[in-house]
Amino acid sequence: MTNVAVIGLGKVGSLVGTLLSDLFTVTGLDQKLPYTELPFSVETGSVSDATFLESFLQSKDAVVSCLPYNLNLPVAKAAHKLGIHYFDLTEDVPTTSAIREMAETSKGVMAPQCGLAPGFIGIIGADLYNRFTKLRDVELRVGALPRYPNGLMGYSFTWSPAGVINEYINDAEVIHNGIRKMVPSLDGTEMINIEGQEFEAFSTSGGLGTMCETLEGKVDTLNYKTMRYPGHAKLMRFLLYELILKEKRELVEEILTQAKPPVREDVVYVYAVVEGWKGTEIAREEFYQAYHPITINGKEWRAISWTTAASVAAVVEMVAAGTLPQKGFIKQEEIGFEHFLNTKNGSLYKKAQQK
Incomplete structure (x- = not known):
């Protein structure tokens, strides 16, 4: 895994991209450019445009969707079609069920629910x-x-x-x-x-x-x-x-x-x-x-932002390292806690627990 896309650059998505950019080549996507400068390249476009979305993901090895729950499926379908790894933060049960069906024939990992709860x-x-x-x-x-x-x-x-x-x-x-x-x-x-x-x-x-x-x-x-x-x-x-x-x-x-x-x-x-x-x-x-809030790369991030972002980023790391399966559906309860904490991003939890 080398090239990772992060779609949806709100509070959490911006930090997901920031965390992953230390390990991968990250490209962000949003409908509009973010207000602050980010340490990775950003493109603009809409996930409702299937042709554009597939073109954007064509050269990527994985995609992390940080969009609202009702916008995840187009991204999951594009990832499935292209055979790349897919991750998201959804708590929506119907969305997860649809992604799980795709995972039965996926060439890559389909891992929804990678946030805080579920996750x-x-x-x-x-x-x-x-x-x-x-x-x-x-x-x-x-x-x-x-x-x-x-x-x-x-x-x-x-x-x-x-x-x-x-x-x-x-x-x-x-x-x-x-x-x-x-x-x-x-x-x-x-x-x-x-x-x-x-x-x-x-x-x-x-x-x-x-x-x-x-x-x-x-x-x-x-x-x-x-x-x-x-x-x-x-x-x-x-x-x-x-x-x-x-x-x-x-x-x-x-x-x-x-x-x-x-x-x-x-x-x-x-x-x-x-x-x-x-x-x-x-x-x-x-x-x-x-x-509580912590400082990452000189910027303070809310507790909800970094706990959510670090969770999905750690799972991406584990797939990249081969610690987790390389295709199909991943259940959160199948992820070992110690392996999770030993990733670069999972270690943020460990550091917080030691304070």
Whole structure:
């Protein structure tokens, strides 16, 4: 792998390209030139133009799509047609299902869901549950939040509002009482107290990726929940269901983007719990870490930006190094945590955990 394309140069995409440009020849693509200078070449164009897109990708070995979930499929189809590796950050289940079908006949890797959740949290979860001989519960939690919240919602849109609304509206897959099923998002609210800070956590769509399929028949309880400051879920249920704005997604996105712009000081909480048996002894394993903004190449990046970008960049590295399969669909839970941390970009997580 030598030439890598990064499509979608927003907050995350710009950093993905920056991180990968230390290892590969990177070419970025967006509808318009970015506001700041980037350490790789950039072209302009639209992914809706299939002829242009295929021409752009013709000389590339891999492509990373950092576009909103609803724009990923054209890129995946072009990558599949050209036989190059494909990576994205989507949490959208139908998009992933379509990409998985393509992977059955792909000449390269098809690896969606390489972000934070799904993505990094699945790698953490698998690292924990692989320590057990028999499983009972696997519970995964992630929260991308303002460090200093204000207002009733206690939130700031530091990543795609479209993605947030999508995972709040679509049903979530879980395993409950040993049965794989779908449950409504924004339901199942629980309280979590970490070092005196109280959070609520509730079901959202897509965070588990393919893990329900992987652990079906092996676990009594498996679920993913998004962490927020208390009261958030109630307000979102009011907005989406009592006001029936779930049928006007673009309007909701516009309202929330204007009302809750991104903050500079954010924090990403990652929390995972696994219970089961090690031999004849019942046991519990936990992982918890709070990630804060860091400086990369002299520029400060929000926690949500670098954790997401470093996750997908590390997976690209592992495919390039031959640590992961060279074609077909890659499940996040198949990625070894230690191998992940030992990549150049995965080591950003390791450094943050040591502080």
